[in-house]
Amino acid sequence: MLQGKWLTALFGIVIAVACGGHAFAQQTIKVAYTDPLSGPFAQVGDANLKQMQYIIDYINAKGGALGRKFELVPFDNKSQPSDALIALKSATDQNMPFIMQCSGSNIAAALIDGINKNNERNPDNRIIYLNCGAVATELTNEQCSFWHFRFDLHVGMKAEVMVRSLPKEVTKVYLINQDYLFGQSVQRDVKAFLAKLRPDVQVVGDELIPLGKIKDFSPYITKIMASGAQALLTGNWGPDMNLLIKAGVDAGADLRYYTFYAHLAGGPTAIGAGGDNRVLAVMSFSENVAPEIGNVEAEAFTKAFRDKHKFDFSAAGFRTIFEYLQAAVNKAGSVDPTKIAFAMEDITIKDFLGFDTKMRKDDHQIISEYFVGTFKKGVKYDAEGTGLGWSPSATVLAKDIDQPNTCKMKRPAT
Numbered sequence: 001m002l003q004g005k006w007l008t009a010l011f012g013i014v015i016a017v018a019c020g021g022h023a024f025a026q027q028t029i030k031v032a033y034t035d036p037l038s039g040p041f042a043q044v045g046d047a048n049l050k051q052m053q054y055i056i057d058y059i060n061a062k063g064g065a066l067g068r069k070f071e072l073v074p075f076d077n078k079s080q081p082s083d084a085l086i087a088l089k090s091a092t093d094q095n096m097p098f099i100m101q102c103s104g105s106n107i108a109a110a111l112i113d114g115i116n117k118n119n120e121r122n123p124d125n126r127i128i129y130l131n132c133g134a135v136a137t138e139l140t141n142e143q144c145s146f147w148h149f150r151f152d153l154h155v156g157m158k159a160e161v162m163v164r165s166l167p168k169e170v171t172k173v174y175l176i177n178q179d180y181l182f183g184q185s186v187q188r189d190v191k192a193f194l195a196k197l198r199p200d201v202q203v204v205g206d207e208l209i210p211l212g213k214i215k216d217f218s219p220y221i222t223k224i225m226a227s228g229a230q231a232l233l234t235g236n237w238g239p240d241m242n243l244l245i246k247a248g249v250d251a252g253a254d255l256r257y258y259t260f261y262a263h264l265a266g267g268p269t270a271i272g273a274g275g276d277n278r279v280l281a282v283m284s285f286s287e288n289v290a291p292e293i294g295n296v297e298a299e300a301f302t303k304a305f306r307d308k309h310k311f312d313f314s315a316a317g318f319r320t321i322f323e324y325l326q327a328a329v330n331k332a333g334s335v336d337p338t339k340i341a342f343a344m345e346d347i348t349i350k351d352f353l354g355f356d357t358k359m360r361k362d363d364h365q366i367i368s369e370y371f372v373g374t375f376k377k378g379v380k381y382d383a384e385g386t387g388l389g390w391s392p393s394a395t396v397l398a399k400d401i402d403q404p405n406t407c408k409m410k411r412p413a414t
Helices: 002-026 042-061 081-093 105-121 155-164 181-197 218-227 239-250 267-271 289-293 296-309 316-332 337-344
Strands: 029-035 070-076 098-101 128-131 148-150 172-178 202-209 231-234 256-259 279-283 348-350 356-359 370-376 389-396
Touching (some): 029 042, 029 081, 042 316, 070 081, 081 098, 081 105, 105 128, 105 181, 128 337, 155 181, 155 279, 155 370, 172 181, 172 218, 181 202, 218 239, 231 239, 239 256, 289 296, 289 389, 296 316, 316 348
Parallel strands (some): 029 070, 098 128, 128 148, 172 202, 231 256, 256 279
Antiparallel strands (some): 348 356
């Protein structure tokens, strides 16, 4: 009888262990995502969220990582660093191995500092920051961190692409940028590359504006027109970009607009038909790249998103993030953030367009191709139902976009 009880108990333990292992296999790998999901910049955050979920569904259908699916957990940071740090605390309280953020380099700087402190104090509960769009140059230079991986080109790289795209006949430019870490970085780096590459160009105006506060840009357009500028160069994003260019188009300003973010949600609608062949964007992706290079799979992937959501797919870089994450988790054989961070360094992947990319070990900055798109008629895929879309006018390969860095990375003991 006693032997029977022991066998029953042993059988119960075996079943419990087996069920526990099955439960572990079914657990998701959670990725916290914090961006503005309310307030003036909510359109950007909401568009990011929908595109990320579409990509995660694709990655999960391909097996996820270690047989586990990824799960996106959104947190609204209202464009405030304090709210992003609350999201970070919630993510670490739930032992999430990753936090992702795209919008706002001031928020990125706060997250880097908060994550550095958390990971030093809590070596058993570390977290990796996946940066999908906060691009102030210093974040992978003076402020670089082992726990921070940036999956978009930094401002210095984008600024060089922008300046090289200026035609020779443009010799007078006006700069408007947002008055915070990112906008100040754009202001500094664009002027530096103008001096280096186009010393013939005169900066006839240079302004920093309060982030998300200006509703009427017509007084700025009046000043720009009076300055004699031929082109407006701006890193503005969200309503600060949309309203600025709309004001210029509505006023009939004889300008060309060179931007970082005119292609993002709301931009094409704000620009409208008056922006035909006058607005350029430095971008990681355009829906018209795939058909131009004959990549049928990439075109089908983006078209399926457009058919489902009725707005443009602009986030090819997000797919690259999750393909890197998938590769690093599988390489590490673990969801331990320290092992994954080491595994992510120097990974090379062909992105879904077929271009070579690399996560540089020295500073955790991705090196990838980039495009210049011109907003115009006659493209295969228009933007936001405007009848105009982003025609690729230049492609810059990863090998031609690299820049030196000043990062002095501090790595944890393995």
